[in-house]
Amino acid sequence: MTVSLLASGSKGNALLVCCGSTRLLIDAGLSARELCRRLDLAGVAAETLDAVLITHEHVDHVRGLGALSRRYRLPVHLHHATAAALADAQRPEQILEFDSGDELVIGDLGVRVFPVTHDASAAVGFTISGPFGKLGIATDLGIATRLVAEELRGCRGLVLESNHDEELLRDGPYPWPLKQRIKGTHGHLSNRDSAVLLETLCWPGLETVCLAHLSETNNHPQLAETAAHEVLGRQTCCQPLLLVGRQDRPTSWSV
Secondary structure (H helix, E strand, C coil): EEEEEEECCCCCCEEEEEEEEEEECCCCCCHHHHHHHHHHHHCCCCCHHCCHHHHCCCCHHCHHHHHHHHHHHHCCCEEEHHHHCCCHHHHCEEEEEECCCEEEEEECEEEEECCCCCCCCCCCCEEEEECEEEEEEECCCCCCCCHHHHHCCCCCCEEECCEEEEHHHHHHCCCCHHHHHHHHHCCEEEEEHHHHHHHHCCCCCCCCCCCECCCCCCCCCCHHHHHHHHHHHHCCCCCCCEEECCCCCEEEEEC
């Protein structure tokens, strides 16, 4: 299984997963043109995608969904409440609705859907399983619930939100209501909270951790990495490769 975090951050998010002949795009938060360019960088033509999966309807996750899916006639899997909340410009022609707890089979891959706490209609995370193991994706959540931790156990690869440094957010330029939203239970995980979740997910088979959705205003890659390294340094069961997703270019690895 090859994973490419095509873009990650407040300005747009997209993740490509390839296994065998199956190619899945999770979220489409860049323009259709930029999504095609990032896919080309990852060695995949947009027309060869098997499906698109959407975590929630915020524009940084669906900006190019309508144009991309209509241009290439791509089936789009998303929660029924998310489908109802989409703006007309982002609405695909081929909608396949799911519910939290559903298990999907798309080509060579199995996809399990689990709910996360975020201020959207029905935000979800995914685990994606194939012949080479399981990938866990949780990138927009205010708190890591017991259910989230349980769903992410046993993954060989993890894509985890590490959105903000608590002090940078507190002292930064955002208005107070926005700060409250970000650090609330339906906002985004801080570096510290992401590290606490990561500590519960360490096991001998964990090979790669990619920190995602970093704020360009309220975080810095080194701060996110430091928090994760502190947790990883306290355990001896695994030594995963630690990566940080970028807004400006893809980050790729194999599971």
